[in-house]
Amino acid sequence: MIAEIDKKPISIDQFLDWYPESSQNGYELRRGVVVEMPKPRGKHSEIAGFLIKCLNSVIDNMQVPYFIPRECIVKISNNTGYEPDVTVIKRPNLGNEPHWEKASVIENGESVALTVEVVSTNWRDDYGLKMTDYESIGIDEYWIVDYLGIGGRRYIGSPKQPTITVCKLVNGEYELQQFRKGDRILSSAFPGLNLIAEQVFAAGIQ
Template sequence: MILSLLKTNLVNFDEFIHWYPESSENRYELHDGVIISMPKPRGKHSQIAGFSMNELSFEIRRLGLPYFIPKECLIKADDLSGYEPDVIVLKKEFIKNEPRWEKESTIIFGQSIQLVIEVVSSNWSDDYALKLDVYESIGIAEYWIIDYLGLGGRKFIGSPKQPTLTIYNLVNGEYQSIQFRGNELINSKSFPELKLTAEDIFKGE
């Protein structure tokens, strides 16, 4: 949920990184030159993000996949925007080419990212519109939107609105989506042997 706009003057990504406090109760993102304060995930939001991270980490270990999941990571979208997803899966082989990774935990190349997950809060339009467009444009292979409360607009999750997990896969430079609800087994190209239903993820257990 967006809490406040911290600055009235536009800042670029480098200024944002320099400003970013090392210890804070909040997370911060840069949206078109404006620093946005966002609360760290709490309660159910945190539970779902943690559950998803744990399940994917288990798959990575079990199958020996060439990925890893960092605790914290920023995605630089452009000179005026940067986002911190709830969960991000990175490709080991590409990290060596990321110039800002070691000092800033920042990714600038979409090819370094296998999967991004956003758990929907009240600022659902950011996940379904703003970030969707950015993640597609920089070439992130797979993007999950976990809308466990069914908050998204009807044009995104249908009517009647209900808890929905939408998975976007990049095909010829454009996202194609498939949605999962209730006891439907999800289908992830990045983790094809994952045996979880949408409800498992919504419950976070």
């Protein structure tokens, strides 16, 4: 599919016009370059699905106007857009999202209550590139779910172990807090969330 578009850098609008709806893979645009993202499989998919179930339950209990779309692209700039594993959107903010109805694109960080990336082999992107970019557009909370414990030691320490990093926006910068094993995950976006890290790593299977 990528071979169908020109190799020169493209804009986010060109990317959205090109995006193949029937593809078995997902795609992101990074600094004008299209990157093919295999659809989540196995444990990655289980964890994302488990988080969606848990977050939807908390959303219902909190009675807040949030929802989790099946798919959406978060626009970072005119040449960059990501498709997170989980995105919690504030429904009242959709009036400020001109491309939502046509292309399921969110471009204002204020419209996102939480975004989640489940780490696979691309941990450098999730801990580095995406953390910086989500911070830059003002997404209030970002989770990095490293269920394999494969992130760099500078991110998750040594010895490496499965870790959930919660990034909370404070005065325009992310402050990081990490959760492992039996730690209860603390979320500013979802204070009523009753979930421990190892439940996430097991995708709820006891």
